[in-house]
Amino acid sequence: MSDTSPILLWFRRDLRLGDHPALGAACATGRPVIPVFVLDPQTETLGAAARFRLGMGLEKFAEALGDRGSRLSLRRGPALEELQRLIKQTGASAVWWSRLYDPASIARDSDVKAELTEQGIDTRSFGGHLMFEPWSVQSGAGGYYKVFTPMWNAVRGRDVDAPAAPPGRIPAPTQWPQSDKLADWALDRAMGRGAAVVRKHVLASEDAALDRLDAFIEDAFDTYAERRNLPAVQGTSDLSGHLSLGEISPHRCWHAALRAEDEGKPDTQTFRKELVWREFAYHLMYHTPHILTENWKPDWDRFPWRTDPDDPRVLAWKQGRTGIAFVDAAMREMYVTGRMHNRGRMIVASYLTKHLMCHWKIGMDWFADCLVDWDPASNAMGWQWSAGSGPDATPYFRVFNPVTQLDKFDPDRDYVRRWIAEGHDTPSSTAMDYFDAVPRRWNLDPGAAYPDPIVTPGEGRQAALSAYENRPF
């Protein structure tokens, strides 16, 4: 007699129905599928914005499941305990999930797998978050890749699984397990008053992700290579938040790009390259997890970065009041929209770690708290890339001049006007929103004068270069 017991589909950062290998396989068995999300102690450590964004994603995902006669069961507590409880309550004999690659998730999932297997439960992990499993990409020497370009060359021609359609139906159990109410989790609480501002700029859901991809391919794909660098322009894909929570698969993005490349100019691989940067970040996090917490190059442990999180320079940077327009505009964009243009991320990271000589971890942690598209691997890699301590990093002496960069990438100052109110008679509404998004205790006043630079590009450059010159290694 065939097995008719339910399968628990444990969702984590894969909030989609389409192109979901684990869900597809579960539905194909014909057995009842019970979708579950567990707010476990590890998930509780998410930064405020990521937590808020997770709440939006879960709400939409639960609706999408509901539309298909299924239901998302929400549980809070240690993952293993909650899964065991669900097994007992539902008679499930299997727990399936999509793999994650950060060390904490790997440790948790290994433990869950060992314990449940011990109890005779069928546990299976599936791919889906990445196009190229970290262990499947090996350099010529048999090791992992430490430089982007060789990795790109190794994977660019690979076959990527074509995206699969969502399952026709998700078999329901005869009885649904108890579920927490999402609202009771108050996942937006840590965001404080910023949540109301950011919410207006975030579209969660798989449907929104698919629409965004279509619009990007239609409107911006041809010009991506140049316009992706212009912060005032909709030149990027804006898919990061969806990719971060798995509302869309990288596979689908890859194939959409391949199709567009076939139709267009020959030199249009830039977007797929960016997808591979994401894979590269995961590749590094998997093979060298210390990238999340320590200088990837240990020499840099002795570099004299400031580490005091209460340093007034750090506060000015966080508040978007450094007096450097590009830096401040980018930081304010982050508080209002929950995201920051990639060019801005490079500029503010360079300014914090070089001009202000502050440790990249301060910036990384702050981004983790403020970005709705936060991704553990990309965030760590990006900061170490900027700081110079990471693999394939920009050389430390490559100091961005935030004024020159502004001339180059925001020549008409559209970006600055969009995000900075001080000094303008009629500031833009987006610039004013910043004052409603940030903490009241910052006590900011849109009528105040725009600050003079706390560190000018010239001074900062000199400080950074002489520190590098005298580096203790």
Next chain:
DNA sequence: TGAAATGTTGGGGCG
């Protein structure tokens, strides 16, 4: 997926 200083080249103005 820099910037700034320094070096090189070549065209044009001009005595």
Next chain:
DNA sequence: ACGCCCCAACATTTC
């Protein structure tokens, strides 16, 4: 006609 200077436009080097 020629050499000289100036300087813009690149190219190379250095941090």
